[in-house]
Amino acid sequence: MAIFNVHVTIENKPGISDPEGDTILNDLVLKGPQKSVSKIKTAKxxxxxxxxxxxxxxxxxxxxxxxxxxxxxxMVSKVTLDVFTA
Structure with missing residues (x-):
């Protein structure tokens, strides 16, 4: 038996709105010096x-x-699992 670290990333599927990402983009990034950023998506x-x-x-x-x-x-989430040897 071995020990593994498994990272599970949960994000919205394409086409599903991401209000948190939009807020970060509009309220934080675009009001600052980072005008070249066009989209931010959040994930858990x-x-x-x-x-x-x-x-x-x-x-x-x-x-x-x-x-x-x-x-x-x-129905709305895309899940990615990455496995690493601990």
Whole structure:
């Protein structure tokens, strides 16, 4: 068994509004010196540490946990899982 870090990034699918990203862009970035920024998208990241046999098992287990606990809405969210050796 090995220990893995699994980063789960949850962001809106293309076409779904991101009011938080729009607010950051309009209220913070464009009012400052960073006029070249045209879009900001926000995301949530969960960081799991898990003990499994291999990277694929670690990724599958964390995905199952997220699905079972309904951590994200699959209708509007895009989920990316990245696995690293701890």
């Amino acid at each position: 990241m969960l960081k799991f540490t898990i003990e499994e046999n291999d990277k694929k098992s670690a990724q599958s287990k964390v995905k199952a946990i997220c699905d079972e606990l309904r951590i994200y809405n699959p």
